Amino acid sequence: MFQTYRRMMTVTGSYRPQLQTALLLSVIASIIQGIIFALFFPLFSALLTQPIDAQRVWILLGGFGVLVVIEGLLRWRELDFSWLTSSKVAHETRLKLAEQLRRIPLQDLSRRRSGDLNVVMSGNVSELVMWIGSLATLVIQTIVVPLITFLITLWIDWRLAVALLVAFPIAVPTYRYMRSLVKAMLRDVAAADAETASRVVEYAQGLPVLRATQQIGVRSQRLQTTLERQRQIQVKGQRLGVLPSITMATLVEVGVVALMGLGTLFILQGSLSIPMLFALLVIAMRFTEPLTQLIHLASVFDLMEIGLERIEALMSIPALPVQPPATQLTRFDITFDQVSFRYADQTEWALQDVSFHLPARSLTALVGPSGGGKTTITRLISRFADIQTGAIRIGGVDIRQVDPAALMRSLSVVFQDVYLFDDTILNNIRMAKPDATDADIEAAARAANCHEFITRLPDGYETRIGDIGGALSGGERQRISIARAMLKNAPIVLLDEPTSALDTESEVAVQEAINRLVVDKTVIVIAHRLSTVVGSDLILVLADGQVIEQGSHPELLAQQGRYASMWTVQQQSQGWRIAS
Numbered sequence: 391m392f393q394t395y396r397r398m399m400t401v402t403g404s405y406r407p408q409l410q411t412a413l414l415l416s417v418i419a420s421i422i423q424g425i426i427f428a429l430f431f432p433l434f435s436a437l438l439t440q441p442i443d444a445q446r447v448w449i450l451l452g453g454f455g456v457l458v459v460i461e462g463l464l465r466w467r468e469l470d471f472s473w474l475t476s477s478k479v480a481h482e483t484r485l486k487l488a489e490q491l492r493r494i495p496l497q498d499l500s501r502r503r504s505g506d507l508n509v510v511m512s513g514n515v516s517e518l519v520m521w522i523g524s525l526a527t528l529v530i531q532t533i534v535v536p537l538i539t540f541l542i543t544l545w546i547d548w549r550l551a552v553a554l555l556v557a558f559p560i561a562v563p564t565y566r567y568m569r570s571l572v573k574a575m576l577r578d579v580a581a582a583d584a585e586t587a588s589r590v591v592e593y594a595q596g597l598p599v600l601r602a603t604q605q606i607g608v609r610s611q612r613l614q615t616t617l618e619r620q621r622q623i624q625v626k627g628q629r630l631g632v633l634p635s636i637t638m639a640t641l642v643e644v645g646v647v648a649l650m651g652l653g654t655l656f657i658l659q660g661s662l663s664i665p666m667l668f669a670l671l672v673i674a675m676r677f678t679e680p681l682t683q684l685i686h687l688a689s690v691f692d693l694m695e696i697g698l699e700r701i702e703a704l705m706s707i708p709a710l711p712v713q714p715p716a717t718q719l720t721r722f723d724i725t726f727d728q729v730s731f732r733y734a735d736q737t738e739w740a741l742q743d744v745s746f747h748l749p750a751r752s753l754t755a756l757v758g759p760s761g762g763g764k765t766t767i768t769r770l771i772s773r774f775a776d777i778q779t780g781a782i783r784i785g786g787v788d789i790r791q792v793d794p795a796a797l798m799r800s801l802s803v804v805f806q807d808v809y810l811f812d813d814t815i816l817n818n819i820r821m822a823k824p825d826a827t828d829a830d831i832e833a834a835a836r837a838a839n840c841h842e843f844i845t846r847l848p849d850g851y852e853t854r855i856g857d858i859g860g861a862l863s864g865g866e867r868q869r870i871s872i873a874r875a876m877l878k879n880a881p882i883v884l885l886d887e888p889t890s891a892l893d894t895e896s897e898v899a900v901q902e903a904i905n906r907l908v909v910d911k912t913v914i915v916i917a918h919r920l921s922t923v924v925g926s927d928l929i930l931v932l933a934d935g936q937v938i939e940q941g942s943h944p945e946l947l948a949q950q951g952r953y954a955s956m957w958t959v960q961q962q963s964q965g966w967r968i969a970s
């Protein structure tokens with residue numbers, strides 16, 4: 391438990407002093423509470439002795455009153471303090487997690503499901519922080535108050551103090567055993583929650599495809615199975631969850647009965663007075679009540695610990711290392727030098743011993759069969775993950791030495807899947823260059839052939855993507871993505887042949903936009919149709935993770951190799967389409 395507390399303190403970061411102050415206030419309040427209970431001994435003595443010592447009783451009651459008010463004030467300050475700090479800690483932890491998501495390799499991120507990330511960022515952080523303030527103070531209350539009452543009882547009559555501990559030899563091991571059961575169960579519940587969140591996100595995002603492919607039944611069955619599993623685990627969890635507190639409550643009551651028996655025995659022997667036994671029974675209640683409460687808290691602790699585990703797992707993914715000296719980029723030619731790369735958890739190489747040089751401001755096309763490694767090359771240039779052997783250099787600098795922000799500034803990416811945020815069109819374009827003026831954005835949109843269709847939207851540039859939903863065509867979304875790239879004006883442009891899935895009219899608009907974008911840039915385009923690569927400076931033919939041919943279109947045709955036969959096949963199929 392103390393270890394959890396220490397880990398919790400690590401997470402709280404810069405708010406540690408505030409939380410420690412809250413804890414200190416709580417300790418003082420708990421000591422006062424312990425003293426209040428101890429006052430029952432002299433109070434009962436005074437009340438039950440004949441004649442009643444009225445003055446003593448009033449003084450004691452006055453003392454009670456003052457201490458209760460002081461304790462209340464301290465607790466109020468402490469709660470106020472810890473709740474306020476907790477909400478700040480939640481905010482800070484979420485920012486830290488968001489920063490971590492920004493720094494870790496995209497490869498690690500793409501392996502986690504978005505629903506799972508959501509559970510960590512919102513659910514786990516809330517669980518952790520919601521309890522951070524109140525829980526620590528409650529733990530102190532449940533430890534400090536019984537401890538003080540025990541010490542005072544010990545001072546009055548050691549036999550009674552020992553009697554207070556009667557239930558402990560059974561209670562402690564029982565508690566430990568039950569806690570391990572509950573913890574295992576909570577871990578199952580957390581895993582089931584994360585699984586459900588991922589399935590729900592997957593289901594919602596995939597609905598259009600599922601409807602179109604009439605697979606909705608299969609997927610909804612999977613979702614239902616996950617929901618059913620979650621329900622079963624939750625029911626099991628709830629049933630198991632109440633067991634420790636019921637058992638502990640029973641043990642505690644057995645302890646109180648044993649104490650009464652022992653007290654009665656001492657009275658019969660004449661070694662204990664009746665007022666003392668009354669006072670002891672009142673104190674025994676206060677002694678045992680917090681202990682039962684501790685059992686409830688223990689399961690909350692377990693919940694927190696599981697949240698902590700998940701947060702720590704995300705925080706412990708190492709960021710892509712930057713080898714010193716972190717360098718800025720001044721030239722933008724790209725070199726792959728005997729690069730081999732394997733995706734995490736894969737045995738097959740996605741790229742094997744790949745070497746090429748792309749001069750600055752040249753246009754290179756990547757072609758070849760599906761799975762050949764084209765996308766992997768573009769991903770590696772943006773440092774999606776680090777390669778296992780070889781080196782990737784931009785302007786002669788190994789990208790592992792380049793300041794990651796500088797690397798990102800040098801690249802524009804236009805891929806087929808265009809992600810638009812639920813914000814205005816204006817802001818969706820602006821994210822490429824946050825300090826751009828509205829006029830800059832409009833100029834970029836005009837150059838990307840977007841201005842026309844944007845001004846036709848209900849609120850023009852202020853239209854929110856969420857409000858028009860799927861109303862933008864694929865070509866329009868791509869042109870917004872090109873407008874972003876225009877605005878960013880990065881010296882390297884990575885394109886995943888964006889025109890392949892478009893109708894002719896859109897294709898012309900997108901192609902025009904691309905032509906304006908790529909002027910004076912180092913461009914790499916993944917091409918699916920060879921007709922679009924004829925004018926490229928260099929064509930790399932990739933198959934099975936290797937560059938099997940490279941050269942210009944006429945050079946490759948002259949080689950009469952793989953490219954030449956692919957070209958012949960595509961020409962023929964085009965001929966068939968025209969003829970039919």
Ligand SMILES: Nc1ncnc2c1ncn2[C@@H]1O[C@H](COP(=O)(O)OP(=O)(O)OP(=O)(O)O)[C@@H](O)[C@H]1O
Nearest residue numbers: 733734736740758759760761762763764765766767
């Ligand atoms: N995220 C990933 N995790 C594991 N393996 C991957 C991942 N992405 C690609 N691969 C594997 O790496 C190899 C190269 O894939 P890549 O996507 O680069 O090919 P491609 O030429 O772009 O194919 P396509 O034209 O179909 O997009 C393939 O064997 C593929 O299965």
